Amino acid sequence: MKALVTGGAGFIGSHLAERLLDLGHEVAVLDNLSTGSIDNIAHLKGRSRFSYVIDSVTNEPLLAEMVDACDVVFHLAAAVGVKLIVEQPVHTIETNVHGTEVVLKHANKKKKLVFIASTSEVYGKSADVPFREDADLVLGPTAKHRWAYACSKLIDEFLALAYWKEKKLPVVIVRLFNTVGPRQTGQYGMVLPTFVRQALASQPITVFGDGTQSRCFTYVGDVVDALVALAAEPRAIGEVYNIGNKDEVTIRGLAERVKALAGSDSPITCVPYDEAYERGFEDMPRRVPEIAKLRALIGYEPKVGLDEIIRRVIDHIREH
Numbered sequence: 001m002k003a004l005v006t007g008g009a010g011f012i013g014s015h016l017a018e019r020l021l022d023l024g025h026e027v028a029v030l031d032n033l034s035t036g037s038i039d040n041i042a043h044l045k046g047r048s049r050f051s052y053v054i055d056s057v058t059n060e061p062l063l064a065e066m067v068d069a070c071d072v073v074f075h076l077a078a079a080v081g082v083k084l085i086v087e088q089p090v091h092t093i094e095t096n097v098h099g100t101e102v103v104l105k106h107a108n109k110k111k112k113l114v115f116i117a118s119t120s121e122v123y124g125k126s127a128d129v130p131f132r133e134d135a136d137l138v139l140g141p142t143a144k145h146r147w148a149y150a151c152s153k154l155i156d157e158f159l160a161l162a163y164w165k166e167k168k169l170p171v172v173i174v175r176l177f178n179t180v181g182p183r184q185t186g187q188y189g190m191v192l193p194t195f196v197r198q199a200l201a202s203q204p205i206t207v208f209g210d211g212t213q214s215r216c217f218t219y220v221g222d223v224v225d226a227l228v229a230l231a232a233e234p235r236a237i238g239e240v241y242n243i244g245n246k247d248e249v250t251i252r253g254l255a256e257r258v259k260a261l262a263g264s265d266s267p268i269t270c271v272p273y274d275e276a277y278e279r280g281f282e283d284m285p286r287r288v289p290e291i292a293k294l295r296a297l298i299g300y301e302p303k304v305g306l307d308e309i310i311r312r313v314i315d316h317i318r319e320h
Helices: 011-022 059-070 081-085 089-110 145-167 189-202 221-231 251-263 292-298 306-319
Strands: 001-004 026-031 050-054 072-076 111-119 171-176 206-207 214-216 240-243 248-250 270-271
Touching: 001 011, 011 026, 011 221, 026 059, 059 089, 072 089, 072 145, 081 089, 081 145, 089 145, 111 145, 111 221, 145 171, 171 221, 189 206, 189 251, 189 306, 206 251, 214 251, 221 240, 221 292, 240 292, 248 251, 251 270, 251 306
Parallel strands: 001 026, 001 072, 026 050, 072 111, 111 171, 171 240, 206 270
Antiparallel strands: 214 248
């Protein structure tokens, strides 16, 4: 298989590229390094089946050429991280919507299989937990920039499914739930690497809000396994799948586990949302995936638990 990974120098993209190469596939990466890093793929450069281009998916002549040369596109290029989304809403919307539009347009010319990486954010303020792929989605008002990211990814999903329905372009949509692991940066508000860096530096571990909001963290290797399995499953086409872990933890609880596993003496402090992000910021109180649909199709079960994930992130950050 020849795979194109947009955003392939990012956290998830680089792990996916590495796994595909290990399985004997050819991998081309396209990334503009806006949130990714060349360091994430430096160890792949010498491999014969690997190539990369530093450019944007919106460079249409280049993208068209790269799509023509591949069998499957994993479209992971996107604006990510709550901090980036709140601070740069125009960039977020334009990057996510236009980038996906261009990928789908050029993939459609040769009917190349496309994976669209969506997000658990699309469930918004829904209280119908665990979140099912066919459930109603409840977003906040347009005046709250926090929901711009969820809305942009929903447009990506609608557009991809429209291409499938109208033009028979094979697409698969995956909603990723708080993917974590080595190489993830806290630069744009990612909570686990931020907590680990603070704990290792004996700085206060800063919990936004009151810490009672809960999340389910999924190891990047489990996500990559699911993507690879879905790519080999024709029945996945035209469908939406949650990829996540159902083990729920409060953000305060996460901070306590990081502190304990890092052997840190850092205090845990709460920072109001208005101070951390912007006035009137709204958050999701719980975010838990229903993974029965994915389990039924490919036998998916997350293998790496939260404590082991934290240990691996601690080891990675200590080494680097």
